[in-house]
Amino acid sequence: xxxxxxxxxxxxxxxxxxxxxxxxxxxxxxxxxxxxxxxxxxxxxxxxxxxxxxxxxxxxxxxxxxxxxxxxxxxxxxxxxxxxxxxxxxxxxxxxxxxxxxxxxxxxxxxxxxxxxxxxxxxxxxxxxxxxxxxxxxxxxxxxxxxxxxxxxxxxxxxxxxxxxxxxxxxxxxxxxxxxxxxxxxxxxxxxxxxxxxxxxxxxxxxxxxxxxxxxxxxxxxxxxxxxxxxxxxxxxxxxxxxxxxxxxxxxxxxxxxxxxxxxxxxxxxxxxxxxxxxxxxxxxxxxxxxxxxxxxxxxxxxxxxxxxxxxxxxxxxxxxxxxxxxxxxxxxxxxxxxxxxxxxxxxxxxxxxxxxxxxxxxx
Amino acid sequence: xxxxxxxxxxxxxxxxxxxxxxxxxxxxxxxxxxxxxxxxxxxxxxxxxxxxxxxxxxxxxxxxxxxxxxxxxxxxxxxxxxxxxxxxxxxxxxxxxxxxxxxxxxxxxxxxxxxxxxxxxxxxxxxxxxxxxxxxxxxxxxxxxxxxxxxxxxxxxxxxxxxxxxxxxxxxxxxxxxxxxxxxxxxxxxxxxxxxxxxxxxxxxxxxxxxxxxxxxxxxxxxxxxxxxxxxxxxxxxxxx
Numbered sequence: 001x002x003x004x005x006x007x008x009x010x011x012x013x014x015x016x017x018x019x020x021x022x023x024x025x026x027x028x029x030x031x032x033x034x035x036x037x038x039x040x041x042x043x044x045x046x047x048x049x050x051x052x053x054x055x056x057x058x059x060x061x062x063x064x065x066x067x068x069x070x071x072x073x074x075x076x077x078x079x080x081x082x083x084x085x086x087x088x089x090x091x092x093x094x095x096x097x098x099x100x101x102x103x104x105x106x107x108x109x110x111x112x113x114x115x116x117x118x119x120x121x122x123x124x125x126x127x128x129x130x131x132x133x134x135x136x137x138x139x140x141x142x143x144x145x146x147x148x149x150x151x152x153x154x155x156x157x158x159x160x161x162x163x164x165x166x167x168x169x170x171x172x173x174x175x176x177x178x179x180x181x182x183x184x185x186x187x188x189x190x191x192x193x194x195x196x197x198x199x200x201x202x203x204x205x206x207x208x209x210x211x212x213x214x215x216x217x218x219x220x221x222x223x224x225x226x227x228x229x230x231x232x233x234x235x236x237x238x239x240x241x242x243x244x245x246x247x248x249x250x251x252x253x254x255x256x257x258x259x260x261x262x263x264x265x266x267x268x269x270x271x272x273x274x275x276x277x278x279x280x281x282x283x284x285x286x287x288x289x290x291x292x293x294x295x296x297x298x299x300x301x302x303x304x305x306x307x308x309x310x311x312x313x314x315x316x317x318x319x320x321x322x323x324x325x326x327x328x329x330x331x332x333x334x335x336x337x338x339x340x341x342x343x344x345x346x347x348x349x350x351x352x353x354x355x356x357x358x359x360x361x362x363x364x
Numbered sequence: 365x366x367x368x369x370x371x372x373x374x375x376x377x378x379x380x381x382x383x384x385x386x387x388x389x390x391x392x393x394x395x396x397x398x399x400x401x402x403x404x405x406x407x408x409x410x411x412x413x414x415x416x417x418x419x420x421x422x423x424x425x426x427x428x429x430x431x432x433x434x435x436x437x438x439x440x441x442x443x444x445x446x447x448x449x450x451x452x453x454x455x456x457x458x459x460x461x462x463x464x465x466x467x468x469x470x471x472x473x474x475x476x477x478x479x480x481x482x483x484x485x486x487x488x489x490x491x492x493x494x495x496x497x498x499x500x501x502x503x504x505x506x507x508x509x510x511x512x513x514x515x516x517x518x519x520x521x522x523x524x525x526x527x528x529x530x531x532x533x534x535x536x537x538x539x540x541x542x543x544x545x546x547x548x549x550x551x552x553x554x555x556x557x558x559x560x561x562x563x564x565x566x567x568x569x570x571x572x573x574x575x576x577x578x579x580x581x582x583x584x585x586x587x588x589x590x591x592x593x594x595x596x597x598x599x600x601x602x603x604x605x
Contacts, residue, residue, distance in 0.1 A: 128499055259598035260500040263452070266591040267504060271511045273584045274575050294594075330510070340510040347502050 020120040034138040079144040104154035109324035124348035132256040149191035156184040178221035185225035189232020194310030199229035261319035286322040376582040389444040396447040451599030508568040
């Protein structure tokens with residue numbers, strides 16, 4: 001099987017690394033230009049007294065008001081903590097979490113820790129495939145409600161994927177993995193109802209796939225995670241404000257089409273199958289998760305008190321995990337097409353940078 | 365480790381729906397025609413106009429039909445795939461774009477910013493209308509090119525860089541350059557570039573479909589149905605939003 005030479009690989013990796021650093025710089029710059037807006041100002045104060053946030057005590061005093069306002073009490077308390085530490089620190093945190101999510105997408109796709117392509121590519125695609133990326137990734141309120149739950153969600157599905165892929169050859173302490181998965185399932189469900197629903201369905205899917213496809217019983221922690229993600233959803237709904245007409249949970253803050261990411265993921269699936277690739281249990285799991293996300297995207301609009309904000313980002317992230325996972329398998333089977341994967345990363349980079357320059361320079 | 369597929373994935377959907385295959389494809393084609401007619405009819409901004417709808421549809425389908433036959437399309441299934449790709453990727457259809465082709469004075473009017481000294485905004489690098497679709501078309505083409513460059517079966521690598529394909533790429537590049545100074549050419553240019561890319565995607569996909577896969581055919585067929593269903597939904601949702 002023809003492979004690319006070591007020199008070629010070094011060149012490609014170096015170029016992508018440089019582009020990645022440039023992109024991080026641009027994103028950070030865009031983050032610093034994005035001020036506190038809308039709901040950021042509402043939560044910048046002690047909700048009980050109306051005074052500006054000055055200490056942790058103000059945040060604890062605000063908790064009853066947060067519950068009355070609706071939305072995820074966990075996310076909104078976290079928002080106040082972030083707003084308390086200052087705007088510059090908040091900027092660092094947002095960009096850091098974007099990087100963490102890109103890294104986790106790469107790990108979920110099966111890439112090794114030091115694989116720069118599968119950290120940079122998700123980073124570029126997360127921005128290019130989301131036309132409302134500014135309010136999704138740069139706006140504090142949007143970040144805590146729709147992006148941060150993605151971190152715990154990705155860690156949770158990474159545990160599922162790791163167990164499915166490794167089987168008996170899994171390394172490390174299984175108890176630690178189990179506890180991490182359970183905690184993350186609970187946290188992502190409490191942070192955002194959409195992620196919570198996907199976590200619930202992911203557990204059910206894992207149980208079914210383990211039995212029907214792998215011929216094994218799902219591990220106990222999957223069942224525990226199922227219970228915890230249902231509980232997390234319950235905690236999310238506990239805020240009395242969630243059932244009022246004008247509540248944080250009902251409002252639509254971000255809007256973009258999930259179809260580009262979904263179509264791209266399904267395209268690579270069809271390509272892999274047509275060109276000599278194999279599917280494994282992890283791929284089936286991710287395909288199932290993607291179908292659940294798309295179905296929820298349409299159903300959630302009809303459920304009273306639910307908005308589509310979180311499900312859009314969740315769908316994008318699941319699409320990217322599936323896309324990267326299949327792309328990685330494809331490249332492994334056909335190493336000579338690796339350059340096209342790097343070209344794809346370059347095109348995403350150019351598109352995103354062009355958008356940012358348009359924003360910065362006012363060039364139409 | 366090879367996996368056992370669930371029972372429903374072991375049934376070939378095309379065998380399941382053998383009797384209704386042609387009517388299903390015909391319904392898909394008719395649905396895309398109706399959507400296009402609706403888009404044309406509503407493009408004048410003064411409510412739905414049936415004459416504009418039918419006129420736009422006639423010229424449009426003439427172009428598509430001729431291109432489809434020139435590219436070697438023969439079967440109803442191929443036409444259905446082409447129509448779905450078109451619906452998924454083509455920017456909103458407006459009748460005025462067609463009428464502007466006939467009026468060269470409007471079509472080739474030099475961009476105002478170039479003539480009044482405000483060059484900063486004269487050269488437009490990005491058009492939100494086009495880039496909204498390019499963000500998916502370009503990765504689509506790159507992934508398809510990856511597929512044709514693999515060789516694992518007796519078909520081998522599919523030759524991509526042939527003269528006749530290069531002519532179209534050069535034409536798209538020339539049109540892309542023409543968009544810069546001629547402001548009213550922009551929309552026509554977008555249409556032509558996207559049209560060339562969609563045709564290219566269809567041709568690449570048709571070449572890949574000739575490959576024999578290693579997974580069972582039903583699984584491959586279900587994956588393709590899922591892909592084209594997603595594109596069809598994308599086209600419908602974005603046309604009516």
